Amino acid sequence: MKPPLVSIITPSFNQAAFLEHTMQSVLEQDYADIEYIVVDGGSTDGSVDIIKKYTDRLTWWISEKDNGQAEAINKGFRHAKGEIIAWINSDDTYLPGTITTLVESFQKEPEAVIVHGDLKVIDQDNKMINKICYGNWGLQGLMEFRIIGQPAVFMRRTALEIAGFLDCNYHFLLDHQLWLRVAQQGRVIYIPKEWACARYHPQAKNVSQAPSFGEEAYRILNWMKTEPGLQKDFTSNWRKCEAGAHRINARYLLDGGLPAEALKAYTKSFYAYPPTALSEWHRILFCFPAMMGIKFPRKFYNRVRGSLSKK
Numbered sequence: 001m002k003p004p005l006v007s008i009i010t011p012s013f014n015q016a017a018f019l020e021h022t023m024q025s026v027l028e029q030d031y032a033d034i035e036y037i038v039v040d041g042g043s044t045d046g047s048v049d050i051i052k053k054y055t056d057r058l059t060w061w062i063s064e065k066d067n068g069q070a071e072a073i074n075k076g077f078r079h080a081k082g083e084i085i086a087w088i089n090s091d092d093t094y095l096p097g098t099i100t101t102l103v104e105s106f107q108k109e110p111e112a113v114i115v116h117g118d119l120k121v122i123d124q125d126n127k128m129i130n131k132i133c134y135g136n137w138g139l140q141g142l143m144e145f146r147i148i149g150q151p152a153v154f155m156r157r158t159a160l161e162i163a164g165f166l167d168c169n170y171h172f173l174l175d176h177q178l179w180l181r182v183a184q185q186g187r188v189i190y191i192p193k194e195w196a197c198a199r200y201h202p203q204a205k206n207v208s209q210a211p212s213f214g215e216e217a218y219r220i221l222n223w224m225k226t227e228p229g230l231q232k233d234f235t236s237n238w239r240k241c242e243a244g245a246h247r248i249n250a251r252y253l254l255d256g257g258l259p260a261e262a263l264k265a266y267t268k269s270f271y272a273y274p275p276t277a278l279s280e281w282h283r284i285l286f287c288f289p290a291m292m293g294i295k296f297p298r299k300f301y302n303r304v305r306g307s308l309s310k311k
Contacts, residue, residue, distance in 0.1 A: 007082030012090035117195035145244030210256025214249025259290035
């Protein structure tokens with residue numbers, strides 16, 4: 001059987017500090033049949049010079065102004081030809097051997113439309129902060145806002161085409177909204193192996209714009225109520241779905257330095273479905289000293305944060 005073509009897209013904008021490391025992590029994979037696409041949003045920080053160094057190894061690239069991450073990735077989707085498709089942001093990286101392993105996983109699971117693995121979290125100096133492990137939650141888990149790590153998520157192209165590309169109206173949980181659409185086409189398979197590194201740094205959206213993630217969680221919650229393929233399951237499990245949205249909001253608010261607001265969101269999660277909120281009792285406890293101005297060492301907080309990322 002001919003090995004399937006894998007398409008990888010990197011959207012980027014003024015990420016010269018990390019971009020080359022990301023590109024090298026794709027180009028140095030041990031799987032031969034990869035097409036690599038880089039979509040730059042008109043960077044002015046030297047990113048284009050970095051991309052040009054590798055033009056002979058890229059299937060397609062462009063640098064032009066766009067309307068954000070979703071539009072950039074969709075440009076890549078339109079040029080991609082692979083049977084398996086994914087994107088890796090310009091501050092994240094793949095671990096060696098990832099593509100070979102994921103291809104084997106898709107071949108073993110012909111009904112799989114999404115295959116995902118675990119993540120390492122690294123800082124701006126490439127030092128590991130923690131590890132994030134997930135679970136085999138499937139569509140229902142996604143509806144309950146059990147977030148899976150985007151850098152370690154891969155899709156079957158046929159399912160993506162049926163579901164449609166990213167919705168450009170989302171800017172923070174755009175990936176999760178897409179997973180919910182793709183997952184309606186088949187199985188979501190979890191492989192308990194570390195496949196990628198997600199970078200946690202001050203300029204990252206999940207740090208600098210943390211409250212916006214919760215806002216989009218509530219938008220997705222309302223969208224699920226009217227999505228034909230999700231309505232039935234949502235009606236049966238709406239409390240869990242609502243509790244999950246509140247929990248995600250609380251998690252990002254706490255990470256964004258807003259402990260009082262986070263505690264309110266955890267309280268709403270508890271009222272909707274107590275087990276969902278109580279699964280993060282460590283984070284809830286963090287809210288109280290944080291509201292009094294007590295700051296824990298970042299290393300200690302990240303360790304707890306990582307241990308609780310198994311959603």
